[in-house]
Amino acid sequence: xxxxxxxxxxxxxxxxxxxxxxEAPVTHFRKFRDMGCxxxxxxxxxxxxxxxxxxGILIPEADGGMGMGQIEAGIVLEExxxxxxxxxxxxxxxxxxxxxxxxxxxxxxxxxxxxxxxETVIGIAIEEGVKHxxxxxxxxxxxxxxxxxxxxxxxxxxxGASSDMLIVAARTAGAAGETDGxxxxxxxxxxxxxxMEAARLVDSAVSAHVKLDGVQVNADAVIxxxxxxxxxxxxxxxxxxxxxxxxxxxxxxxxxxxxxxxLKTRKQFDRVIGEFQALQxxxxxxxxxxxxxxxxxxxxxxxxxxxxxxxxxxxxxAKAKAGLACNLSVREGVQMHxxxxxxxxxxxxxxxxxxxxxxxxxxxxxYHADRVATMNGY
Amino acid sequence: MSELETFRAEARAWLEENxxxxxxxxxxxxEDVCWGGRNFVFQSEAQKLWLxxxxxxxYTVPDWPKAYGGAGLSPQETKVLRQEMAKLGCxxxxxxxxxxxxxxxxxxxxxxxxxxxxxxxxxxxxxRWCQGYSEPGSGSDLVSMQTFGEDKxxxxxxxxxxxxxxxADKADWIFCLVRTDKTNKYQGISFLLFDMExxxxxxxxxxxxxxxxxxxxxxFDNVVVPxxxxxxxxxxxxxxxxxxxxxxxxxxxGMGGDGGVTSIGAAMKATLSQEPVLRAQMALFDVDNLTFxxxxxxxxxxxxxxxxxxxxxxxxxxVGTELNKKRNELVMSIGGTQALEWESERSNGGSKARNWLRxxxxxxxxxxxxxxxxxxxKRILEMPGA
Ligand SMILES: Cc1cc2nc3c(=O)[nH]c(=O)nc-3n(C[C@H](O)[C@H](O)[C@H](O)COP(=O)(O)OP(=O)(O)OC[C@H]3O[C@@H](n4cnc5c(N)ncnc54)[C@H](O)[C@@H]3O)c2cc1C
Ligand SMILES: Cc1cc2nc3c(=O)[nH]c(=O)nc-3n(C[C@H](O)[C@H](O)[C@H](O)COP(=O)(O)OP(=O)(O)OC[C@H]3O[C@@H](n4cnc5c(N)ncnc54)[C@H](O)[C@@H]3O)c2cc1C
Numbered sequence: 001x002x003x004x005x006x007x008x009x010x011x012x013x014x015x016x017x018x019x020x021x022x023e024a025p026v027t028h029f030r031k032f033r034d035m036g037c038x039x040x041x042x043x044x045x046x047x048x049x050x051x052x053x054x055x056g057i058l059i060p061e062a063d064g065g066m067g068m069g070q071i072e073a074g075i076v077l078e079e080x081x082x083x084x085x086x087x088x089x090x091x092x093x094x095x096x097x098x099x100x101x102x103x104x105x106x107x108x109x110x111x112x113x114x115x116x117x118x119e120t121v122i123g124i125a126i127e128e129g130v131k132h133x134x135x136x137x138x139x140x141x142x143x144x145x146x147x148x149x150x151x152x153x154x155x156x157x158x159x160g161a162s163s164d165m166l167i168v169a170a171r172t173a174g175a176a177g178e179t180d181g182x183x184x185x186x187x188x189x190x191x192x193x194x195x196m197e198a199a200r201l202v203d204s205a206v207s208a209h210v211k212l213d214g215v216q217v218n219a220d221a222v223i224x225x226x227x228x229x230x231x232x233x234x235x236x237x238x239x240x241x242x243x244x245x246x247x248x249x250x251x252x253x254x255x256x257x258x259x260x261x262x263l264k265t266r267k268q269f270d271r272v273i274g275e276f277q278a279l280q281x282x283x284x285x286x287x288x289x290x291x292x293x294x295x296x297x298x299x300x301x302x303x304x305x306x307x308x309x310x311x312x313x314x315x316x317x318a319k320a321k322a323g324l325a326c327n328l329s330v331r332e333g334v335q336m337h338x339x340x341x342x343x344x345x346x347x348x349x350x351x352x353x354x355x356x357x358x359x360x361x362x363x364x365x366x367y368h369a370d371r372v373a374t375m376n377g378y
Numbered sequence: 379m380s381e382l383e384t385f386r387a388e389a390r391a392w393l394e395e396n397x398x399x400x401x402x403x404x405x406x407x408x409e410d411v412c413w414g415g416r417n418f419v420f421q422s423e424a425q426k427l428w429l430x431x432x433x434x435x436x437y438t439v440p441d442w443p444k445a446y447g448g449a450g451l452s453p454q455e456t457k458v459l460r461q462e463m464a465k466l467g468c469x470x471x472x473x474x475x476x477x478x479x480x481x482x483x484x485x486x487x488x489x490x491x492x493x494x495x496x497x498x499x500x501x502x503x504x505x506r507w508c509q510g511y512s513e514p515g516s517g518s519d520l521v522s523m524q525t526f527g528e529d530k531x532x533x534x535x536x537x538x539x540x541x542x543x544x545x546a547d548k549a550d551w552i553f554c555l556v557r558t559d560k561t562n563k564y565q566g567i568s569f570l571l572f573d574m575e576x577x578x579x580x581x582x583x584x585x586x587x588x589x590x591x592x593x594x595x596x597x598f599d600n601v602v603v604p605x606x607x608x609x610x611x612x613x614x615x616x617x618x619x620x621x622x623x624x625x626x627x628x629x630x631x632g633m634g635g636d637g638g639v640t641s642i643g644a645a646m647k648a649t650l651s652q653e654p655v656l657r658a659q660m661a662l663f664d665v666d667n668l669t670f671x672x673x674x675x676x677x678x679x680x681x682x683x684x685x686x687x688x689x690x691x692x693x694x695x696x697v698g699t700e701l702n703k704k705r706n707e708l709v710m711s712i713g714g715t716q717a718l719e720w721e722s723e724r725s726n727g728g729s730k731a732r733n734w735l736r737x738x739x740x741x742x743x744x745x746x747x748x749x750x751x752x753x754x755x756k757r758i759l760e761m762p763g764a
Contacts, residue, residue: 002675004683138441260759275763280755281748287759288697292669299672317668324665365665366658372668373661377644377652 001302003295004072011070015052016079023048024085026347032086033204039162040206041086042089049087050118058239061248063112069305070239074246074297081250084347084354085204088121088159090247090361095240096122098168099184102232103223107186111165123163124240125187125210126233132363134169135156135179139212141170147218148172150185150193153211156360160208161198162188167236168212169254173227182229184236185221192216203353224299236360238315242304244361245297245315245322249356252290252326255333255351259283262337277335285327286332291323293318313375323358323365330355382593385455390462396431396435398424402467405689407729408592413474415506416550429503432471439501442485446493447501453682462648475544476500476507478629480553483622487610489568494681496571508574509626510540510554510596510620518749520555521563521616525598526557527570534558534570536578536601542743546581546594549574553622558601569615573606578602588735626744628681628691631698639671643706646712656711663701663708670701689757696750698742706734 005013032042049055057073059065066072069321080089093322094114100111114120121335126134139152150170160166166187174181189192191216196208224232260283263274270373273279330352334341341348359365401424412418412425420426424736432438433642435449441456442448448616453458481500484493499505516523525538536556546552551573559566574581578601584656610618643660650657677694680686710717717727718733741747755761 003672003679004685058444097571136404150666260761264760264762274761277752280759280761281751281764283759283761284693284696284754285750287754288693291693292666292673292697295673295676296669314668314672317665320665369658369661369665372664373643373650373657376641376664378641378647378657378660 001306003302004296005075009071009075013079015062016054016076017082019052020079020083020085024080024087025083027233029084029086029350033377038198040064040159040200040204041088045085046087046121047118049093049118050088054089055093055118056097056112056116057093058101059112059116060101061282063108064116065112070242070301071298073239073243074249074301077243077246078250078253081247081252081354082254084251084254085348088162090240090243091124092120094123094243095124095236095362096167098239099147099223099232099236100186102235103186104220106220107223111186114164115327120165121159122212123157123160123165123166123208124236125157125168126362127156127159128152128154130155130160132360134237136176137169137171137177137182139168139170141172141183141185143172144216147216148183148185149223150187150212150215150217153209155207155209157196157210158205158361159290160210161196161206165188166194167223167354168210168211169229169233170212172229177228179229180323182233183226184223184229184232185217187212187215187217187221188222201357203350203357205357234312238304238312241319241362241368242297242300242315244358245293245300245318247371248322248326248355248358249290249294249297251351251354252293252322252329253349255326255329255355256290257287258272258348258351259329259333259336266338266373273336282329282332286329289325290330296321297327313372317373319363320372322370323368326355327359327365382454382458386458386462389455389459391464392700393462393466393468396428397466397468398428399465400424401428401469401471403469404467405469406726408590412469412471412503413506413545413548414474414503415473415548416504416575417548418503418506419684425669428469429471431504436470436501438503439481439497442481442497442501446481446485446497453510453678457678461671472503474500474506475505475509475549476505479509479622479626480507482551482616482625482639483607486621489496492609503731506545506548506549507546508543508546508549508552508596510546510552512542512563513539514541516623516745520619521567523555523557523567525545525554525556526560527558527568529558534568534603534605536570536572536603538599539672540596540598542584542593543596543744544593546574546596552596553609555615555619558615562613564616565613568618569609569614569616571609572601572603576601576603586736587738589734590730590736602612617621623745625689625752627695630740631691631696631743639668642709649712649714653712657736660708660712666701667705670697672722672731673697687758689753690744692750692753693758696741696747696754699737700747703737706737710734743747 053066054076056065057068061067076302141148141150168187169182171181172183193213195211198206198208200206206229266273296318298312333348334352336347340346412429439448440451444450462736483736484497513523527534554570556568556570557566558568578599579592580597583594585591637675639666713730717730720728
């Protein structure tokens with residue numbers, strides 16, 4: 001595959017760019033943040049996402065979706081990142097959809113229509129500690145009646161309290177640390193024994209701490225195979241990771257563009273500060289890092305879409321690189337803005353906060369660099 | 379099967395049939411590389427055979443037109459051929475400044491006669507070229523160069539000095555920047571070609587910190603250059619020089635070990651598993667390395683379809699050379715005291731240390747990292763100021 005966008009992909013990018021810039025620019029984000037919105041996003045916007053076709057971008061055509069791939073989902077995510085548009089797109093339309101694609105028809109029929117209509121939100125309940133350690137999952141699912149009984153706790157369930165369903169990873173066999181013996185469940189938000197505590201994050205998104213106190217689910221709540229959840233989980237996590245990486249390319253590029261614009265207008269010492277070589281070199285270096293991040297993300301997306309054996313390696317590298325580059329972009333952004341970059345009124349700080357959250361989402365740069373080393377044989 | 383996949387299958391079959399087994403192992407060092415030229419001595423029968431077969435097929439310069447010694451492949455076909463060569467571990471049949479630098483400049487600025495003559499010689503590995511740009515007083519600020527060509531009607535008489543001329547003592551011909559108008563800085567330079575055996579040309583090797591002497595001081599004392607040995611117009615050599623630098627930067631950015639994505643970490647596992655901080659550095663390097671290869675691929679795809687910014691190769695040169703230096707720093711750290719050995723057979727004649735030192739030049743030759751950042755900042759990011 002050529003590492004350039006096709007005409008169709010360029011058209012999608014133009015559509016997504018116009019849509020986010022007009023319907024969900026940073027002012028939209030600020031509005032919902034400042035009103036203390038309990039969801040952290042607008043249900044109206046989520047409906048608009050559905051109308052334009054974004055919510056079903058990864059849902060197969062046979063199931064009523066657009067049947068597109070990670071490159072296309074990433075195009076939408078980049079614009080989301082650039083505009084800090086708050087939505088359940090990454091969790092619901094990317095991660096959850098990738099998991100549900102591996103579920104049976106009854107399950108797909110149950111959830112895809114709501115996602116396509118922009119009515120359903122799905123939370124991803126994987127994390128149990130403060131760092132991403134999916135193989136360490138300890139939450140237990142014991143066989144009980146016609147199904148399973150789930151007991152344990154989950155955290156960093158983004159938009160969990162606003163979700164209609166949670167995808168919960170639990171252990172049906174084996175011990176924490178093993179990849180075998182995991183199973184994924186679709187758990188209804190109203191299930192008895194399920195409780196949540198919402199917590200606002202630094203980027204104003206709302207995540208949830210989830211308690212599962214003997215939550216009873218039927219056998220048909222299983223996504224994929226019992227004990228064989230790692231395959232579904234990996235697919236879901238990799239889609240979420242490459243998606244978060246694409247969103248970080250957007251966040252980093254947005255912050256970078258804003259900063260470069262500032263360098264060309266702010267005057268000190270009777271000159272625009274962009275004339276100072278000390279800043280020019282850092283700007284050029286940052287541009288190189290962001291261009292690299294954009295490239296490896298595109299490579300990872302295309303390998304995923306091809307079902308290539310090296311996709312996992314490239315997704316890990318892409319999440320790591322996008323995380324490092326985006327982080328550099330927001331740090332340089334705040335610094336090069338001087339005092340005004342520290343103010344709440346100015347947008348650059350919002351980019352810094354969003355970067356922090358996305359870096360943690362499904363494993364940070366160090367976690368993924370470590371995986372790259374392991375996959376490379378050392 | 380798509381046309382491209384048909385081509386892939388054909389290319390692979392051709393390579394399997396024609397690339398000798400000895401040419402499917404990595405070159406051990408500079409001495410092991412085929413540079414061609416009048417005085418080149420083949421190190422093995424296989425090396426000679428591989429060159430001859432590639433010349434006959436046009437595969438020393440696969441993307442050049444057939445009329446000039448190439449195979450006339452499209453950018454996509456060239457990429458596929460390189461992928462297949464990499465998979466089989468085939469060595470490059472011929473390395474030369476003619477291929478990387480002069481050829482592309484001739485293709486754009488040369489006359490038809492020059493293309494057929496000079497590009498053909500390059501493609502067949504008959505003439506080895508060197509680059510006469512830098513002077514003692516003109517490095518980064520190249521346009522200040524002083525080597526002068528006096529107009530004598532049907533020829534110029536060239537006097538002056540170049541420095542850091544790579545392989546000047548081994549090259550057959552030089553492409554050289556010569557001032558032909560002292561009153562005009564940018565539009566007073568001509569791009570001349572001449573034989574290094576012309577009376578008045580002399581070279582003096584300079585020893586590098588790596589202990590090798592691949593480059594020279596080059597002196598011109600009343601060197602006669604016929605007027606038809608100019609590329610482009612008189613006093614417009616700067617345009618040719620800059621265009622060529624773009625290709626040079628692209629070439630240098632791709633250097634570095636196998637040029638591939640294979641990690642050097644696995645071979646160093648025994649050490650890395652005992653050194654967690656070093657392993658972490660290696661891991662972050664691998665992330666950057668995978669990134670750079672993807673970046674290079676994207677750049678080539680955009681470059682060949684005319685979508686890349688014309689100054690983009692400056693960015694690639696900066697990123698690629700800094701990465702290569704980092705790689706060699708890691709090789710030295712992981713190698714520990716063994717990597718310090720300078721002469722022993724055990725250390726293959728100090729190859730790690732010598733390579734490490736050689737790579738320090740990557741971010742100097744062909745334009746320094748600082749100059750690359752200046753260009754990126756001004757031309758791509760459009761930052762204000764001089
Ligand atoms: C939390 C906070 C508290 C503060 N408290 C006080 C206070 O109590 N009293 C007070 O008077 N001030 C205070 N300040 C202001 C502070 O001193 C200024 O913000 C600082 O001097 C930078 O000036 P600036 O914000 O105008 O940035 P600018 O000068 O506009 O700088 C913008 C960017 O350009 C860079 N830059 C500028 N000139 C050059 C150059 N020549 N070469 C290279 N780079 C250059 C800067 O390093 C920076 O990255 C405070 C600032 C903050 C953030
Ligand atoms: C191994 C090797 C092979 C070479 N081969 C050839 C060859 O075949 N033919 C040929 O013509 N030349 C060749 N060169 C020369 C090379 O192109 C020059 O060394 C290079 O252009 C830098 O020039 P300089 O050495 O004079 O350094 P200078 O220009 O003096 O630079 C010194 C330092 O100042 C910095 N600097 C300079 N200007 C600026 C600026 N405006 N802003 C910020 N920093 C700046 C530089 O980045 C550098 O760090 C070779 C060099 C090496 C090391």
